Amino acid sequence: MRKVSAWEVLFVPLFFLLIVYPILAILGNVTIEGMVKTFGDPIFWDAVKNTLITAFFAALLGVLLALGFGYFYIFHPGTVMYKIADFMNDLPIALPHTVAGLALLLAFGRNMFGFVGPTGLAFTLVAVVLAMFFVSYPLAARTIASAAEEIDREQINVARTLGDTPPKAYRRVVIPVLGEAIFSGFVLSFSRSLSEFAAVIMFGGNVPGMTQVLASYVFTKVEEGEVSMAVTASAFCIMLSLMLVLILRMRGRLHARSAQSV
């Protein structure tokens, strides 16, 4: 019989207690009544629509900027600009997201961006996108930079001797082989954006039907005492997240299989 190690004894119960059990607690508390009320609530569907649209644009912006970071990583790693960008990549991870939201509010709110409207960019869907982007971009940047690290630099050198300028070599040689990293960076960034609450509520607000997203819908329903609706919306979020994780896993396996067959 296999001897069970102390690590297994420690890991299995704690994993189930602290990770799986809370998820099951949500799923186990979903009621028919809660489902009927939530899925019949147009504000819920507005929150779903807002979440998906803003997370999509935040992830798109994140990947675009991450590709710019990848360019610096490959062609100008010794520059001050690269070093600042590399250092700042870790900042949104360590920063409380309420602080990130406040920073965005001060930077793009009515004081600095009053010319675009009475609140600046704050409390609009653009603000929600920017808040989600701020906290999710580092994931895309790190994913693309680690894939860029694997690229054969000699291919870039050869492309340049064949007449490519650095931006052209990046477009023709580097980006085509970053496909997998671009996809992963996008999905990770999208997932992180879906779950963002603090920065979104600080800068984008929580206006039902306008800037409310799924995370803030759950918060509002708890505050209103509509726990069954909060539980249903949370279960919906869990399903959405699980789907994204599954897509990433399946894509990763397909990629590994195609790499093995080469």
Place this chain on the structure above:
Amino acid sequence: MLEAHNLYKSFSAHQVLKGVSLSVHPGEIQVLIGLNGCGKTTLQRILTGILEPDQGTVSIGGRDITALPPEDRRIGYVPQNTALFKHLTIRENILYPLQNGRGTEESFNEVVRMLSLEPYLAWKPEKLSGGYRARVALARALVSAPRAMLLDEPITEVDRAKKEYVLPLFREVLLQLHIPVLYITHDPWEAGQIGTSFSVMKDGVVERIASPEEAFALIREQARSNGE
């Protein structure tokens, strides 16, 4: 003529090139022989423009190109690992420089015929053997209408038996170009198969030698003094 004059390059306190000078005439295949770690790669990077020298100049046809980036030098480069673009077919690899206004469909057809690559044009690089990958890398560089060629151990991946066939083919094709060709290798036998002139890189400088056999003696002497 491809010329390097008095090139110096250091990395931190380690001086790799200590006044390298060489000249390669049109129609000449000069083979530069050196042990691993003697500075061949540093020299190759300076000649192609990937790396800047601390001191010294590089020129082609009397024009100083030291300050030019790699894309403006027109030096055809075949690296050790061939560095074929894996996401492109063989045809797309060889046609790569055409998008930069270099080469023509005619030069593509001619190079493909000379290197017997017709049957493989629709393939991806990973399906080819080392010898054919080297041919494609050579074809890609040739199509770009280079003013000089630099081949850095391009057939390291190829086994000896195939080298005996590939080297005379490369020699024939390169001689037809009538441009300066610098061929870098650590293998004096390979040097003898392809070169029309020879030099050896030792202790950060390049010396002309009469035959690859002289390189054997110099390399043995260096290995002995390094205690290998």
